[in-house]
Amino acid sequence: MVFAQPQPAHSLGPISCLQRFQSTAAGDPTDVNRLEHLRNIGISAHIDSGKTTCTERILYYTGRIKEIHDVRGRDGVGAKMDSMDLEREKGITIQSAATYASWGDNNINIIDTPGHVDFTIEVERALRVLDGAVLILCSVSGVQSQTITVDRQMRRYNVPRISFINKMDRAGANPFRIVDQLRNKLKLTAAAVQIPIGAEDQFQGVVDLVRWKAYYNEGDSGENFVTKDIPEDLMPLATEKRMELIEQLANVDDEIADIYLMEEVPTTEQFMKAIRRATIDLKFTPVLMGSAFKNTAVQPLLDAVIDYLPNPMEVKNTALDIKDNEAPITLSPFSNQPFVGLAFKLEEGRYGQLTYVRIYQGTLKKGSFITNVKTGKKIKVPRLVRMHAADMEDVDELGAGEIGAVFGVDCASGDTFTDGTLQYSMSSMFVPEPVISLALSPKGKESPNFSKALNRFQKEDPTFRVHVDAESKETIISGMGELHLQIYVERMKREYNVECVTGKPQVAFRETITQPAKFNYTHKKQSGGAGQFGRVVGHIEPVVAGDDEDDLEDKNASQFENRVIGGNIPTNYIPACEKGFRDGLEKGPLIGHPVTGIRMVLEDGAAHAVDSSELAFRIATKNAFTEAFAKAKPTIMEPIMNVSISAPVEFQGAVIGGLNKRKGTVVDTEVQEDYFNVIADVPLNDMFGYSTELRSATQGKGEFSMEYKEHQAVQTFVQEQLIQDYKQKEAAKK
Structure with missing residues (x-):
């Protein structure tokens, strides 16, 4: 199972007061206090929603940087978190960057992740090690294709999130439509905890529905944060949206449900505790709003991270005990425990390999020895740093719950380190297949x-x-x-x-079959001395997908089943038969691409006392597979991409016409004021050069993103053309 569901990174369940008391009892008071004031968060979103701009403002308001710079590098400096020249030139994030900041008495480790689907592994490994996340949405575009992907990744690792509707200064900004999209498209229980004061170019600040105050940002960079009473003209909307917040919370929290039934309004403290409980239990997402670019309402977002997202003690992290047959073990998030850490990201730095580590338990000290569980190697930690984008600050030790980096440690991404006393391994993360x-x-x-x-x-x-x-x-x-x-x-x-x-x-084409076929193949070769003999009988059939729609592995994996009884094929030759089957899968007979989704069932066979060997059975099975494959109505599968396009309404006809020309199937269209969004399934083979075509069809105003959806059978004429091209290529080699 690829999706790491049997052993999720976090299995966040409701944490009762008793559990909380038992867990805090294991740590000393200083350590408990440090952990209560620590947050590990990721900032994720669709391309161009303003993740890096938002992180830049967070760093400025927390005092980590002295001035704000432009993401696209137009000011010659560029955003702090986009440290690579390529990132500044293209105005996109390519590698996730880690930093840390302080907000009041609290420390926050932040990972800014890329939005582009091509760099989805960066988001995957960040969410694997984080305790909470901020999902950023554009106030105009709302839930887009990559937002749905990020949502799926957050669910895979059980990461609680708060949502932030950014770009409230944009023309067409409508935050309440985005809240509806969160409920309908992502099936989240979501409600606004703020309403905007003005919108588009009149956007001035937000009204906090929990604290019942209005917030404004003043000063050149919004550094003066001012609290005022709610403007009179906004009172009816604020009251309406506060009632909506209470209703949504009542659906997921018993305490608020009781208050709601008694027709009372919760106190600020009751509100905050309920939102925190429901968010950490993955039942609710509070929605905030603002404009990072216009330096408005970023400070309340920082408050919300502290108020509503979990600290490391409130997240249940599980490891597998290798000594005890990989039994799941709940890790204790305290520094006085034996050390367990996960290397989740590698970078080649100026001084050798830089390994990002999340410490789940215990303390990592400079100069100490740690053991790589996978290789059993003992390694000395020569240098320990905290990352601040491309800069680093040396530290002597990092406690449980922290994220840091070590130099000079040779390992692979996903390796687990311990102090040598434990044989624990953290569960692996999902890695998508290249397309x-x-x-x-x-x-x-x-x-x-x-x-x-x-x-x-x-x-x-x-x-x-x-x-x-x-x-x-x-x-x-x-x-x-x-x-x-x-x-x-x-x-x-x-x-x-x-x-x-x-x-x-x-x-990345794939080959498969559409109906079962039998085989009865004998391989014999006599050339003086011992010959070769192996006979295999059985059938091949298509693998039927599991019930779980995410069960991609069931659908794509090929399986080998041995049903031989009576010893007609000696058991020591069965592994050789499976190897022969795997050999056949590597290169399909149609166009030389890998074969997937086939089950081979071996039912009978025959062996010779002298001439049979592993090699004979391996060759026999491979040839039997090739022979049966041709009889089983083989077909070629191609990757289908889920393409999301956004462009001005006047170009709608041209865009949809272009998709039809590329064999696209339109799944959904939506018009928002003067822009329209279209989602279509298009074969990847027909998507090459699309960016140039879209630009010319929309006067450079259209943008698109795509991600892999599934493999589907190609049309008959395409299959014939592909086979013909392959035969010509093979003939040319001879």
Whole structure:
């Protein structure tokens, strides 16, 4: 099961006072106090919703940076969290960046994640180690395709979230429509805890429905935070939305339900405790609003992070005890316990490998020895730092619940470290399969930097794969999208001085069957001395997906089943039969792409006392599979992408016409004032060069994002064309 559901990173359940008391009893009072004032949060959203801009303001108001800079780097400096030159040039986040800040007596570890689907692994591994998250939405676009992906990732790791509707200064801003989208599209129990004072270019501040006050930002950078009484003209809307908040909370919290039934209004303290309880129990998401770019209402967002998101003691983290047959163990979030930490992200820094570590239990000290559970290697921690984007600050030790980084430790992403006394392993994270490949070759003479760069990128990014094609001897790189691979090619040129030439993008086709077929194959070879003999009988059939719609592995994995009885095939040859089946899956007979979704059932066979061998049965099974495959109505599957496009209404006809031309199926369209959104399923093979076409069709005003949805059978004429092209290519090699 890919989705790590049997062993989630957090299994957040309601934490009773008794549990809380028992858990705090294990730590000393100073440590408990430190943990109560610690938050680990991620900032996630669709592309261009303002994540990095928001993080920039958070750093400014918490005093971590002295001045605010522009995300696109137009001021020559660029945002603090986008430290890579490429990020500043393109105005996008490519790598998630970690920092920490203080707000009042509280410390906050923050990870700013990319919004682009091509860098989805960055969001995945950040949410794997965080206790809470801020989901940012645009006040005009609302819930978009990548918002849905981020929501799925938050649910996968049981991460409580608060939602922040950003860009309230934009024309067409409508926060209450976005709250409805959170309820309808993401199926969340959500309610606004603020209402805006003015909107679009008149946006001035927010009314807090919990504290019943109005907040304004004054000063050049919004640093003066002013509290006033609620304006008279907003009283009816504020009262209405407060009632809506009480109703939504009453659905998920018993205490508020009692107050609601008695037709009373909760006190500020009752409100805050109920919102915190429901948010941590994953039953509710409070919705805040503001404009990070216009420096408005970011301070209340920081207050909400402290008020409503959990501290490390309120999150249940589970590890697997390797000594005890991988039994789940609940970790204790205190510094006086034996050390357990997870390496969740790697970077090649100026001083060697930089490994980001989340400490779940115990203390990590500079100069101490830690053990990599996977390899059993004992390693000394030479240098320990806290990250502040690209800057780092040396520290002597980090306690439980903290996020830091170590230098000079050789490990892979996802490795668990302990102090050597425990054999615990943290559960792994979900890594999506690549959907697109490119042939890559260095311009001119190949230098050692070419393979050095590829090795480093593979180690850092689990979704970036490299292999050498056995026949063409070309180096093939695979990833999550065109932009993903472009960025790596560009980084090779900048960071390693290796200019590369890329071939035409290759789509990750798959081959499968649509009906069962029997096989009865005998492999024999006699050439003097001991020969080869192996006979296999059985059938192949398509794998039927599980009931769970997320059960992608069931649908795509191929399975081998042994039903041979009576010893017709000696048991020591069965693994060789399975290897033969796996050999056949590697390269399909139709177009040479991998085969998926097939179950091979071995029912009978025969062996020879002298001539049978593992090799004979391996060859027999592979040939039997190829023979049966041809009889089982084989088909080619192609990746279908979920494409989300946003453009001005006047270009709607041109955009939908363009999608039809690319064999797209429109799933949903929505018009919002002068913009429209369309969601369509389009084959990836037909999406190449779409960005240029969309720009020219919409005068540069349209934007789109896409993510992998599933593999579907190609149309018959496409299949015939693909097979013909493959045969011509194979004939040309001979």
